[in-house]
Amino acid sequence: MTQHETQPSTPLSDIKVLELGQLIAGPYCGQVLADFGAQVIKVEPPGKGDAMRQWGAADRGTGEPLWWNVIGRNKQSITLDLRQARGQELLRELASDADVIIENFRPGTMERWGLGYDVLSQANPGLVMVRVTGFGQDGPYASRAGFASVCEAMGGLRYLSGYPDRPPVRVGISLGDTLAGLHAALGTMMALHQRERTGRGQVVDSSIFESVLAMMESLVPEYARAGKIRERSGSFLKGIAPSNAYPARDGRDVIIGANQDTVFRRLCQAMGQPTLADHPNYATHRARGEHQQVIDELVAAWTRQHDAQQVVDILAEAGVPAGLVYRAPDMLEDPHFQAREAIIEVPDHHGKPLPMQNVFPRLSTSPGSVRHVGPALGEHTEAILTGWLGLGTDDLDALRDNHVI
Structure with missing residues (x-):
């Protein structure tokens, strides 16, 4: 344009x-x-x-x-x-x-x-x-x-x-x-x-x-009042789940952010596992944070069954934030851009x-x-x-x- x-x-x-x-x-x-x-x-x-x-x-x-x-x-x-x-x-x-x-x-x-x-x-x-x-x-x-x-x-x-x-x-x-x-x-x-x-x-x-x-958000007061030093965690934020990069069948990664209670419930429904949202280990924000690794494994097991664009399309329809990891060629070709x-x-x-x-x-x-x-x-x-x-x-x-x- x-x-x-x-x-x-x-x-x-x-x-x-x-x-x-x-x-x-x-x-x-x-x-x-x-x-x-x-x-x-x-x-x-x-x-x-x-x-x-x-x-x-x-x-x-x-x-x-x-x-x-x-x-x-x-x-x-x-x-x-x-x-x-x-x-x-x-x-x-x-x-x-x-x-x-x-x-x-x-x-x-x-x-x-x-x-x-x-x-x-x-x-x-x-x-x-x-x-x-x-x-x-x-x-x-x-x-x-x-x-x-x-x-x-x-x-x-x-x-x-x-x-x-x-x-x-x-x-x-x-x-x-x-x-x-x-x-x-x-x-x-x-x-x-x-x-x-x-x-x-x-x-x-x-x-x-x-x-x-x-x-740096609340990095300083968290240390001053809670004694917490934020540490490196790679592709996710500790205690925020599920919110990570998940592998798709075609080798691409999909970024999914479904850490809010209602959004996590919609993700579970899209994955065909609606009862997960009621499980005591996953029902609340804090519980999901404590079981972050298990949740990521569950989500990754589902995303591996689909190509990356399919995952994005399914989750967009379900109202779950998700997207591909873009490079310059993707930006130039994307209809929303x-x-x-x-x-x-x-x-x-x-x-x-x-x-x-x-x-x-x-x-x-x-x-x-x-x-x-x-x-x-x-x-x-x-x-x-x-x-x-x-x-x-x-x-x-x-x-x-x-x-x-």
């Missing part, structure tokens, strides 16, 4: 954002804002630009990395060397006309460049500065380099990921970075809303480890349709949209510096000669 050329007005179309961050966490915040209409100007170092331009698998036809097309989508790109005094000066001028500035350097970097919030907010009191780091802007670990892998471990996620008889594993994506980017985007919207009341901006401090910690336009096709720089995830969440009257893939490095430098700052051709030539842009 191709994205419509004509889109309704978007909720952030009046917001100007300068994105200084690189890699994933800061730029994902920028992606979210850009998806909902903000003018996001990505400021990149001259030469190679953001390292994300080189990450991920390459297009079979062109050899160009593909990930940049997603995380850079809907943004404009300018080059600016922030290590030079002239580059810093230009950034201060741009920031005086911006609503939001996103950065994910180590704490203190912006201050060393003369670009701290105390400086930028003097000329623009309404500016919102979004700072994304591994460990936050203060505290004893603030100056440490913080990639998602390390911060996911500190936030508690890694300890719970995997099987109890093996070392912790990671999810196959940089989840901590994305969570920090989402929290940064949420904080941006809160700060902008507060600005409507006060006229003043503020600093949004989004750390990766705390963004992961925020997702297609009906929802969950994946859209966006023309790449060569005019070829490139499938990627749509914009979420969906707004009924002012939805976000994907307007174009990630821009070429410095594609909008001239337009932004002339349009925002009124620089002329001679000014731009001098900046190029001095490698500022």
Whole structure:
């Protein structure tokens, strides 16, 4: 499905954002804002630009990395060397006309460049500065380099990921970075809303480890008050049954979640064993948790009698949550993905349709949209510096000669 050329007005179309961050966490915040209409100007170092331009698998036809097309989508790109005094000066001028500035350097970097919030907010009191780091802007670990892998471990996620008889594993994506980017985007919207009341901006401090910690449910109070430390349990959650991956006749796995009393009863009926729901070992949530292994064996014995899609169809009819484990090909072929336009096709720089995830969440009257893939490095430098700052051709030539842009 191709994205419509004509889109309704978007909720952030009046917001100007300068994105200084690189890699994933800061730029994902920028992606979210850009998806909902903000003018996001990505400021990149001259030469190679953001390292994300080189990450991920390459297009079979062109050899160009593909990930940049997603995380850079809907943004404009300018080059600016922030290590030079002239580059810093230009950034201060741009920031005086911006609503939001996103950065994910180590704490203190912006201050060393003369670009701290105390400086930028003097000329623009309404500016919102979004700072994304591994460990936050203060505290004893603030100056440490913080990639998602390390911060996911500190936030508690890694300890719970995997099987109890093996070392912790990671999810196959940089989840901590994305969570920090989402929290940064949420904080941006809160700060902008507060600005409507006060006229003043503020600093949004989004750390990766705390963004992961925020997702850890009752992990901390369970230890503090019940002495319980959650442990790795593999494909299920201890005490939650049946809720697991179950093998089908055709070799595929089916995810089934039937741990609620009424849902478990419907599962038993679908399995042709309705009396199981009344057995004292399985009749309540706590009882099922205590007999988790036996229940999983009973469910697996039934799923092995059917192909995976048959299991899903039977349980969908019975009102039991169940689904297949999807890969990218399954997503592209699935009729529900297609009906929802969950994946859209966006023309790449060569005019070829490139499938990627749509914009979420969906707004009924002012939805976000994907307007174009990630821009070429410095594609909008001239337009932004002339349009925002009124620089002329001679000014731009001098900046190029001095490698500022």
